Amino acid sequence: MSDLVVIDVGGTSIKHGVLHDDQLVSQGSVPTPKDLAGYYAALTAIVQQAKADYAPVGVGISSPGAVNKKTGVIEGASAIPYIHNFPIIPELEKHFGLPVSMENDANCAALAELASGAGAGTSNLLFIVIGTGIGGSVIVNHQVIHGRHLFGGEFGFMLMDSHNTLSDLGSPVHMAERYTARKADGKTYDGQAVFALAQRGDALAQEEARTFYKALATAIFNLSYAFDPDKVILGGGVSQADWLIPTLKRYLQDILDEVKIAPWMPELALAHYRSQANLIGAAVDFRQSRPEGGQSIS
Structure with a gap:
């Protein structure tokens, strides 16, 4: 070669x-x-x-x-x-x-995930990068879908309510900023700290974590039923947390229970590379x- x-x-x-x-x-x-x-x-x-x-x-x-x-x-x-x-x-x-x-x-x-990573053996996938904002890629029949304005995969622009985008609500960075502002104890918290506090029972951290999970699960549901991909692959630092996919599946199941006509659970995978x-x-x-x-x- x-x-x-x-x-x-x-x-x-x-x-x-x-x-x-x-x-x-x-x-x-x-x-x-x-x-x-x-x-x-x-x-x-x-x-x-x-x-x-x-x-x-x-x-x-x-x-x-x-x-x-x-x-x-x-x-x-x-x-x-x-x-x-x-x-x-x-x-x-x-x-x-x-x-x-x-x-x-x-x-x-x-493309790396499609070729030899978590998407190997598939033809169509959505790749979601969870960071300061939310980005990613749409691949159909092994080809990147760039879109007319080259905005294919810019999932972070999706509105999750009347004024908040997915990048606003589905980013651990912005989740931590909201927690820091609301806690107002003179400390600055990052996403890892907020998730840890939520697991220890901090009510405010749990509320902000729920906002994060619900936004991300809703976006995954909407994108999955729009594109019907073989897999949804999650990348970014938080994607390596062992609790992310099980938690997102619980939130997705809540959506499936509400949307009775939706017959299948999106297949989620963590980025390999x-x-x-x-x-x-x-x-x-x-x-x-x-x-x-x-x-x-x-």
Whole structure:
């Protein structure tokens, strides 16, 4: 199988590696540069080193922002403002001397799960990333659904009531902010602390945790019955908690008991990949987008 350089661009660091014999090797990271010239220099150095050690046929990049694969432009906004709103993919190909594919980071993580993670063996899945906000990806027939405005998978925008979005109510970060404000004891609480307090019987923490679970379960129910996926895969830090899926299933069962015509429980799974997800997904995307560059990852 042909070698690929894979790069995961983040707000503070850029991870990289080479996919060689279907294994990630030569992994490393560098700080994210402050300007476009530094960005080009950092990525080009990564590719040149890979060329010295291997024989890569292309470069797959996981990036923040709304990647328009037709125009080569990263639309929207991110923590790296200088990469947006011009044809960056052709410029990178000039610097690298290799074909480049680029995909949004959440979509890359979903593609990794589809290829060889929690979604292996499926064709259709929803990937929900639970963090400061709620993001994710929609995959149908093995393909990412970007949508007309490249907002496919932006689940956090869904309204859960007259004014609160899923990102407002289904994020452990915002749950902790609400608890901190209501508790008003001079301390600052994070999501982990609020969940722990709820388990110990703190009434206010239990109330905020219920808001979190109900919002997330409602969103999963609505999305599941809209898309009818093979699986709903949950990612983000809180997804690793062993109590998350059992608790969400209890809340989903409450919804199913209320909505009598709904005949099945959504199948939930925890994301398999964590730190390597975007690198693996960037390789999957390259081989989907640039099939001349190599075989499909299995």
